[in-house]
Amino acid sequence: xxxxxxxxxxxxxxxxxxxxxxxxxxxxxxxxxxxxxxxxxxxxxxxxxxxxxxxxxxxxxxxxxxxxxxxxxxxxxxxxxxxxxxxxxxxxxxxxxxxxxxxxxxxxxxxxxxxxxxxxxxxxxxxxxxxxxxxxxxxxxxxxxxxxxxxxxxxxxxxxxxxxxxxxxxxxxxxxxxxxxxxxxxxxxxxxxxxxxxxxxxxxxxxxxxxxxxxxxxxxxxxxxxxxxxxxxxxxxxxxxxxxxxxxxxxxx
Amino acid sequence: xxxxxxxxxxxxxxxxxxxxxxxxxxxxxxxxxxxxxxxxxxxxxxxxxxxxxxxxxxxxxxxxxxxxxxxxxxxxxxxxxxxxxxxxxxxxxxxxxxxxxxxxxxxxxxxxxxxxxxxxxxxxxxxxxxxxxxxxxxxxxxxxxxxxxxxxxxxxxxxxxxxxxxxxxxxxxxxxxxxxxxxxxxxxxxxxxxxxxxxxxxxxxxxxxxxxxxxxxxxxxxxxxxxxxxxxxxxxxxxxxxxxxxxxxxxxxxxxxxxxxxxxxxxxxxxxxxxxxxxxxxxxxxxxxxxxxxxxxxxxxxxxxxxxxxxxxxxxxxxxxxxxxxxxxxxxxxxxxxxxxxxxxxxxxxxxxxxxxxxxxxx
Numbered sequence: 001x002x003x004x005x006x007x008x009x010x011x012x013x014x015x016x017x018x019x020x021x022x023x024x025x026x027x028x029x030x031x032x033x034x035x036x037x038x039x040x041x042x043x044x045x046x047x048x049x050x051x052x053x054x055x056x057x058x059x060x061x062x063x064x065x066x067x068x069x070x071x072x073x074x075x076x077x078x079x080x081x082x083x084x085x086x087x088x089x090x091x092x093x094x095x096x097x098x099x100x101x102x103x104x105x106x107x108x109x110x111x112x113x114x115x116x117x118x119x120x121x122x123x124x125x126x127x128x129x130x131x132x133x134x135x136x137x138x139x140x141x142x143x144x145x146x147x148x149x150x151x152x153x154x155x156x157x158x159x160x161x162x163x164x165x166x167x168x169x170x171x172x173x174x175x176x177x178x179x180x181x182x183x184x185x186x187x188x189x190x191x192x193x194x195x196x197x198x199x200x201x202x203x204x205x206x207x208x209x210x211x212x213x214x215x216x217x218x219x220x221x222x223x224x225x226x227x228x229x230x231x232x233x234x235x236x237x238x239x240x241x242x243x244x245x246x247x248x249x250x251x252x253x
Numbered sequence: 254x255x256x257x258x259x260x261x262x263x264x265x266x267x268x269x270x271x272x273x274x275x276x277x278x279x280x281x282x283x284x285x286x287x288x289x290x291x292x293x294x295x296x297x298x299x300x301x302x303x304x305x306x307x308x309x310x311x312x313x314x315x316x317x318x319x320x321x322x323x324x325x326x327x328x329x330x331x332x333x334x335x336x337x338x339x340x341x342x343x344x345x346x347x348x349x350x351x352x353x354x355x356x357x358x359x360x361x362x363x364x365x366x367x368x369x370x371x372x373x374x375x376x377x378x379x380x381x382x383x384x385x386x387x388x389x390x391x392x393x394x395x396x397x398x399x400x401x402x403x404x405x406x407x408x409x410x411x412x413x414x415x416x417x418x419x420x421x422x423x424x425x426x427x428x429x430x431x432x433x434x435x436x437x438x439x440x441x442x443x444x445x446x447x448x449x450x451x452x453x454x455x456x457x458x459x460x461x462x463x464x465x466x467x468x469x470x471x472x473x474x475x476x477x478x479x480x481x482x483x484x485x486x487x488x489x490x491x492x493x494x495x496x497x498x499x500x501x502x503x504x505x506x507x508x509x510x511x512x513x514x515x516x517x518x519x520x521x522x523x524x525x526x527x528x529x530x531x532x533x534x535x536x537x538x539x540x541x542x543x544x545x546x547x548x549x550x551x552x553x554x555x556x557x558x559x560x561x562x563x564x565x566x567x568x569x570x571x572x573x574x575x576x577x578x579x580x581x582x583x584x585x586x587x588x589x590x591x592x593x594x595x596x597x598x599x600x601x602x603x604x605x606x607x608x609x610x611x612x613x614x615x616x
Contacts, residue, residue, distance in 0.1 A: 021264035077363040151453035152358015
């Protein structure tokens with residue numbers, strides 16, 4: 001262990017001197033490119049994310065893939081960051097818990113806070129990433145599926161039932177949100193359809209209806225004297241009939 | 254591949270093909286090969302290994318994936334365990350899919366590769382390494398797989414069991430790359446069982462794999478997990494082949510299961526016939542390990558070859574259940590009781606009716 005510590009210190013200080021060859025590379029973390037310079041080739045992704053790039057939501061537990069605290073998503077798949085050489089992660093999309101829980105917690109983070117808030121919380125970022133990966137392809141996971149998925153995460157504070165409840169809660173919230181979004185999309189689509197239907201109906205009505213005589217056009221202000229004329233039925237009706245015939249003939253031709 | 258992102262005194266190579274990988278290995282003979290990294294990085298993190306040069310193999314498309322043929326199935330050596338669990342592999346190599354699923358946790362399986370599982374551990378004359386648990390090896394030995402290696406000198410093909418020295422070290426020559434494994438097709442009658450120290454991700458105490466070939470009328474089985482190696486248990490397989498109803502792919506005598514399991518467990522203590530006297534990977538009493546082997550063998554056999562009449566018996570149970578339901582309906586009618594219960598049409602959240610077990614039994 002002390003040897004490893006010395007190794008990491010060496011990678012920091014000695015830039016490529018004496019058996020600690022260094023590399024420069026670029027990682028894509030949470031959609032943004034991150035430049036890493038002077039890293040030892042043997043550094044793992046966990047160390048680079050935490051110590052060099054400052055993504056401290058990824059936790060350092062055991063360093064041998066047992067505890068799952070360092071789980072991140074690589075290309076959407078849960079991966080223990082401590083077992084990935086950092087250089088091997090170039091060109092792959094990496095997601096850390098920060099992108100989902102900061103500043104607004106997503107349904108998974110909220111469910112974990114409700115159900116697993118009594119623990120120390122060290123394992124929760126990794127468990128959250130695993131739950132997100134599970135819920136992305138299984139909208140209603142069974143208890144057995146949840147247990148199997150979370151089998152690689154060690155939590156020393158709380159029983160697994162809390163995490164099963166949290167996953168179900170998050171699944172429900174996500175389904176509800178999706179349903180809401182779908183309903184909203186449907187509603188807006190319905191609105192658009194209604195508006196279209198309304199427009200068509202309006203056009204139809206305008207075609208069918210008596211065209212307004214020029215003095216009632218909304219564009220031209222109504223002259224009081226002409227408005228007074230409207231109260232006299234005889235002459236007005238005749239003029240309307242004539243106009244209507246003209247208009248409809250014009251529309252059909 | 255993306256050489257612009259990682260260049261500094263050639264400490265890392267990202268070959269895009271087997272050819273480029275061999276070139277990179279020639280250019281840097283002491284290079285550490287990394288595909289998933291799940292085995293190498295445990296050593297690096299603990300300080301036991303200090304790589305000076307990495308050759309990253311996970312971007313070589315030639316090494317990833319499974320090719321299904323009529324005579325054989327070819328598994329690329331950089332295929333991940335998560336890929337081996339996919340339904341297409343599960344259909345033809347169920348034992349391999351089960352073995353892949355038994356390894357570690359989803360976070361590790363998404364990176365861990367087939368080749369890494371086989372080649373983890375010590376090289377002859379190489380540095381110290383973690384005690385390997387090659388769970389996939391047990392299945393591949395039972396399936397008579399052939400390892401395909403490529404080096405500058407050309408191809409080398411050998412049975413997968415010959416890839417290892419007697420002490421469990423890997424007999425891969427310097428500059429040689431394991432590219433694929435060729436598995437002859439033998440039908441889907443396979444079983445795999447693993448017993449570890451806990452139900453979740455754990456090192457195995459015993460792994461057992463069994464494959465029955467209905468057309469060739471042979472049974473091959475292998476046991477491993479308690480040492481770095483896996484070995485065929487041919488005497489048990491030959492004994493079992495005489496007790497199988499090959500026409501129906503079933504076992505007529507139910508006592509065959511415990512007798513076969515006993516044969517496997519007894520073989521564990523006979524060095525030379527069914528197990529190398531190698532270092533054990535998990536310290537448990539021998540009696541516990543024997544019992545675990547017995548349970549593994551029995552369950553794997555039930556998975557591969559069910560008892561004769563088992564499916565008929567299930568059908569009989571279903572028929573009887575259907576009969577009881579019909580009789581209840583008739584009796585209610587005779588007594589003048591209302592035929593429908595006082596509930597509305599469907600349970601809340603119930604599946605729409607149709608296609609249940611009872612309907613299938615009546616047909």
